[in-house]
Amino acid sequence: NAGVTQTPKFQVLKTGQSMTLQCAQDMNHNSMYWYRQDPGMGLRLIYYSASEGTTDKGEVPNGYNVSRLNKREFSLRLESAAPSQTSVYFCASSERHSLSGNTIYFGEGSWLTVV
């Protein structure tokens, strides 16, 4: 059981380049999330998708777009990468974001460096 799978694991981008981080989950979860992790800042929510066909902004959405392609897949796109977007990105999923007891399961992370 793979859980949450995200690709690529490592990426170096030049300022202004674009890229898409891919994420898929095999737990039949309704809700999916993208977080970024920065030293001393913990995890901050970028975007989430409550269910297939919906997406909403989190705490730090600027510079990002997302697509909930189907129930399994939730991608994160950087249209014009900036050095401030150097971070570790985690995709996550849960059964349903609106229920008490909502427990989030994380992917293994994508290390992104923007030079």
Added chain:
Amino acid sequence: AQSVSQHNHHVILSEAASLELGCNYSYGGTVNLFWYVQYPGQHLQLLLKYFSGDPLVKGIKGFEAEFIKSKFSFNLRKPSVQWSDTAEYFCAVSSGGSYIPTFGRGTSLIVHP
């Protein structure tokens, strides 16, 4: 908005020492509480969680946490740490309306053999 404070940013212990990591949150209503662990180079894994019932929660690897509602706290404890507990620990809290957890900034634990 919910906020989560982890008071200890870096903790260094020797093996067999006892551990307590603090976590406080701001919201006064019904909350869900979590501790996650991130071993070096790995993703976050759930250590334990509290939704309701007994405020003393036991998790994996000998960890436990106590929910004290009056203090808005959910501190993580382990009686005797091991070198393999070296990791970063995150407290997270969610509350009604949208149960998406807010994470604390994390505590880096180093255990010397």
